Amino acid sequence: MLDGFYMHYQPIFYLQDPAQAIGYEALLRHPAGWSPFDLLREARRAGAIPVWELRVLERAVEEVLAASSSTLFFNLTPEAFADMAFPLRAARLVESRGATTARVCVEISEQGVYTLKEFVRSLQEWVDRGFFIALDDFGMQRANLDLVLSAHLDYVKIDRAxxxxxxxxxQKQKLLAGLVEGIAGSGAYPILEGVEKEEDMAWLAETGWDVGIQGFVMARPSAFSNFVS
Known part of the structure; x- marks a missing residue:
């Protein structure tokens, strides 16, 4: 099942300049219709993480970084994030393809975070290798404000919920406004996920916020070749 996977990508745009992409998030796909969750579960069952995850990163680097000047957003499993040897291996892979780690933003899901100490220790390994860092799915479960305030984060992706x-x-308007202000005040750049309705996009455009947006209202996931000429 782990063979034959392919990648789709979804752009992340600036709200105030929606013609300009911040970068492209790599999304795992499989011809048999297996979800990314199913594929990762199988990789765990086979004991192939993070070795298999390095294969996925290699594919994304070749399709995005080697073919454009774009920034790649790449999701990490908790295992890869916490593996102290993985940041060096990932950095060597990126550099072997003629790119720099400054063109890669690794996304760590808030769901996989356990303690602030563990998170900061693992995160520093990635920062030291030159990667950008995004906290993904923020607000989906715990809304760990201590992570936002205490860790070196470049982006915080606010969950679609x-x-x-x-x-x-x-109520969402008030909550979202507070989160955007707090995240920006911490020095991280807010990105709003799941913008899929025209009315939501229109409301957000009126706020004047300096944030990123990602969702079907702007672009659906697709092969990277569909986004570049």
Whole structure:
């Protein structure tokens, strides 16, 4: 099942300049229709993480970094993030393809974070290798504000659950405004996930916020070749 995977990518745009992409998030796909969760579960069952994850990164680096000047956003499993040897291996892979780690932003899901001490220790290994760092799915479970305030984060991706339907939900509007302000105040750049309705996009555009946006209203995941000429 682990053979035959391919990659799709979804752009992340600036809200105030939606023609300009911040970067492209790599999304794992399989011709048999297996979800990324199923593929990673099989890799865990086979004891192939993070070795298999390095194969996925290699494919994304070749398709995005070697073919463009774009920034690659790449999701890490908790195992790869916490493996102290993995940042060096990932850096060597990127550099062997003629790119720099400054063109890669690794995404760590808030769901996989356990303690602040563990998180900061692992994160520093990635920072030392020159990678950018994004906290993904923020607000989906614990909304760890201590991570945002205490760790070196370049981006914080606010979960779609806090974004979807915001145009018609005053409570979400207030909550989202507070999160955007707090994240920006910490020095990280907020990215809003799951912007999939035109009315939500229109409401967000009126806020004047300096944030990134990602969702179907802007672009659906696709082969990277569909985004570059």
């Amino acid at each position: 806090l974004v979807e339907g915001v145009a018609c939900d005053r």
